[in-house]
Amino acid sequence: MSTLAIFLLLLQSTFAERDTAPVFILDHDKVIPHISNEPNPFKILQSSDFSKIINEAVSRSKVVILFIEESFCFEDISVKDKHGTPFYRLSQKLKEKRVKFLPAVAQPYKTLKNSFPPERTNEFYLSDSSTKVKFYNGRSKYFYIYFKDYLNETRVNALRRHDLLIFEVYFLVRQAAANHIVAFYTGKTNPILVDKMNSMPMKTQKVIRQPGITISTSGALFRFIGVYSTVGTRRSTFSEIPIVGEETWTKRSFSTRMEYTEFELEFSFKFREDRWLIDYVSLLEYGEEVGRTEMRVGAPWEWSYICSEPIVLVNMRDGSAVTISQYQIQPFNDDRQIARNGSGNDTHCFGPAVNCGPYFNAHILAGLMVTFFCMGILTYGVMTMYNCHSNDRYDDQHGKPLVIAAEVGG
Incomplete structure (x- = not known):
């Protein structure tokens, strides 16, 4: 039994090491200076070590911002177009040693969620700088920023827009908080990985989509x-x-x-x-x-x-x-x-x-049926009264009596 448990633990750790993503740490005030700015790109930072960095950032800063991509990998960092790298501001802050780069962290998004439970009140979705969102209210210790991409937008243009949004939000909150803040920039999943554990066909349930x-x-x-x-x-x-x-x-x-x-x-x-x-x-x-x-x-x-x-x-x-x-x-x-x-x-x-408007239900329909039934009885009674005719001649005691002649057949 112990052998099976060890095998499952090794299997889980193997897949955890495969599920890696790069992480940028925005530390303008250098509250966690001991992290190396020249990390080994072939070394995977385990979740336990990444949790220690998170705990240190929480203890030394007032606010923690979490910038999350839907998918993020090392290839996104190296991609370029005719304008160069999309991460112009990140690269400048890396040179100034105000941004730290971790090339491969095991399950970073899962580790961040464990340390910072997402809630509806601390999750924001941004598309551009004109989006009006109250980022910092003076009470939130952390919040998530997710990116909304436009239709038919290239990956390079999207990352360039994200690079601008990251620093706009970071310095906006830093100015409002008037204290040290730390930000983490990573992704939910690595699109390069192919998960073979889900190769077994699963029966999908039919979902009835409701209108609206x-x-x-x-x-x-x-x-x-x-x-x-x-x-x-x-x-x-x-x-x-x-x-x-x-x-x-x-x-x-x-x-x-x-x-x-x-x-x-x-x-x-x-x-x-x-x-x-x-x-x-x-x-x-x-x-x-x-x-x-x-x-x-x-x-x-x-x-x-x-x-x-x-x-x-x-x-x-x-x-x-x-x-x-x-x-x-x-x-x-x-x-x-x-x-x-x-x-x-x-x-x-x-x-x-x-x-808001007129409508029918069982009670209204029953009331209408009873009303029509009673109205029918009333109408029949009134019509019967109008069809009653009085005699056109009455007997006079001082006059000649009425004689009704009848013939009797022989």
Whole structure:
């Protein structure tokens, strides 16, 4: 039994060594100076040794930033085009010994996740410097930065844009924190590796795709069906899940911002004792409001609001419009839920729905059937009364009596 355990441990370590990726450590203030700037490219840094570097960075810095690529390998570092290397700023900081390079680290992303558990509140997705994200609020000890690549963008151009974003975010947070910060730049997977352990065919389950998209934030749940923008006769449909940006809480209100590729939407809620309301929906471009639609609709607490009538947001600058064909919305007040249920629950789901328009259900249909039945009885009674005829002649006691002649057949 011990032999089998040793074999499995060796097998696991073998595959762990294969799963390596380069790591850059941005250390502008040189808080971890003992790391060599000329590492051995053939030596693999084990996860345990990398964890020691992480722990030292945490103990000597105020904030840790984690820049994560979807895939990252040594070939990405050596790639060039006519403009040269895409990592111009990284190369300059390497010469200044303000960036440290680890060419092969075993499972770096897994090790970082173990040290810094990802959460919805500390994960951001960036495409360019115009993306409005509140990176540092003075309380977060660490946060993740993921990169959004454009369609048909070359790998070199994407890495060059990432190089710029890394240093923009790094120095922005460093200035806001007013203290030492350390950043790690690596990738989730190594695209060069071919995992043969998954060579066995697996039966895939059929997935029934539901129409629309569902967006979950820290304070509300949204479901959109048919989001599109119109500029003149041109119509663009947006089927991707937007990025949840800044959220603002007060005692009686809540607002959340969603970022699409071409515009931003901001939903503002008002809280009352017995119900919640959607106050208004704003259309924004680069953080500036360009259109607004007043809503003033809502539902009781623990109920959702669903509507098939579209929300139309007109851009006052160019006359374009953003339309949400159908939607379902429900905010959550965790304090209220804790008071009622006795415990908090971060897993939110839609409650019973309040529909915005006329609709039919079993109770309404049964009521209509009973009403038509009673109306039928009433109509029959009225018609019977109108068909009743009185006599055209009555007996007079002072006059000649009525004589009705009858013939009797013989």
